[in-house]
Amino acid sequence: MEYDKYAHEPFAVTADLAVLTIRDGTLHVLLVERGQEPYKGHWALPGGFVQPDESAETAARRELAEETGLSDVSGLHLEQLRTYSEPDRDPRMRVVTVAFTALLPHPPEPNGGSDAAQARWVPYDTAGPLAFDHDRILADAHDRVGAKLEYTGLATAFCPPEFTLGELQQVYETVWGTALDRPNFRRKVLATPGFVEAVPGAARLTGGRGKPAALYRAGTAATLHPPLLRPTPEGRPA
């Protein structure tokens, strides 16, 4: 068969977002309430159709700005997750969704923009069941982020520009759902070149109590060597 002679059906293409942040030590996700059928009244991941003149990445960043109400989303971490293309995903028509994961440092109140749809931060554990196959997309996003924490400096995307090692550790603990030993975490982070760099002479009172913590900035390393592996998930003979 000739490649170019295939009949092709028109598809609608959307860009949907799993926007994650940490509020009060818990992982939260940005959800919108659907105003129309199907799944009217259900919660769903924010997203929308890709326009004729934009890529899925551009559409995702536009949606991110609209839904969060942030004026500048250019510095935020946005990453393609995967594409969902099962024929019956949307009962109305054939929709192919390119899903993205976005990570926010400080949780803004959502929906500051002009959009009439409700948008809310929802704790990850209480999210769902969501509309369409968004439960699976959200779970995939969580898996991906958890895995990338091990071998990239992605955790700093959850933190403000200057952060303490305690805040960084809380990112790992929140996403992985496990407690980590503080001295050991500190040692490993500082031993990994390019992960964080110290802000000279700066310190911050973490919560009013306790010794002030030194501040760090995100480093330049794309990958962590050695990686920061999570504690043995199962009963492995480690």
Place this chain on the structure above:
Amino acid sequence: MEYDKYAHEPFAVTADLAVLTIRDGTLHVLLVERGQEPYKGHWALPGGFVQPDESAETAARRELAEETGLSDVSGLHLEQLRTYSEPDRDPRMRVVTVAFTALLPHPPEPNGGSDAAQARWVPYDTAGPLAFDHDRILADAHDRVGAKLEYTGLATAFCPPEFTLGELQQVYETVWGTALDRPNFRRKVLATPGFVEAVPGAARLTGGRGKPAALYRAGTAATLHPPLLRPTPEGRPA
């Protein structure tokens, strides 16, 4: 703006494949020669339009069977890579491509099917420049496979059902482009639970010469603990 009132443009959706294998100790990729404009006469990754009743994954597996001529592709490793959606990717129309990576153990002669298009195994290093943005897709596939060798048992997808540790090591060396110490590689593979399991009493003459090697099968572990990290790429103080 209301989510569901967005105007949407029809897109064509294709599933393209970066099919990788190892022939004669070199990484090869399956390419087809384009018979029509645009890029007529150029080499490209195999692929085709997603049909109305199938997902991108289904389309990719169908294309894989057509292009390789293999009757049973159900056991082969096929994995979604990412989606390419820039508006000007294809001069004819708006095409969104979901790219996949497939790994083949034993390299069959391509194009055993009825397709008239030429399909050939091309050494990875001499592939390109390819049609459209396929150079980038191929490079992304290579990056992804190289990274996944570190923390998954993916390398066994390049090997036949029963293989020697020398063959497994050659997969790593070929994809990473680096030489590995044989005793150390062996020790690490055998120390990683679930990576490989011994085939009792079986051995194979590797190339006619040398001591026969014991045979192993792919294990059941999804992720490798500890991971098999590649040698320090830069001058890191490891």
Place this chain on the structure above:
DNA sequence: CCCTTAATAGTCAGTACGACTATAAAGAGA
């Protein structure tokens, strides 16, 4: 002034890793 809290420093044994050396089992060629 203690007590609590949180950050940071340091210790110690077990494990993993890279660089080696040594041995075993096959075929090739003299």
Place this chain on the structure above:
DNA sequence: TCTCTTTATAGTCGTACTGACTATTAAGGG
């Protein structure tokens, strides 16, 4: 047949990394 070459496999050794701890420092609260 006897070596030489080739490949697989076994083992050694010093360093680095890891997890589980203990100890100290610096803040605020009663």
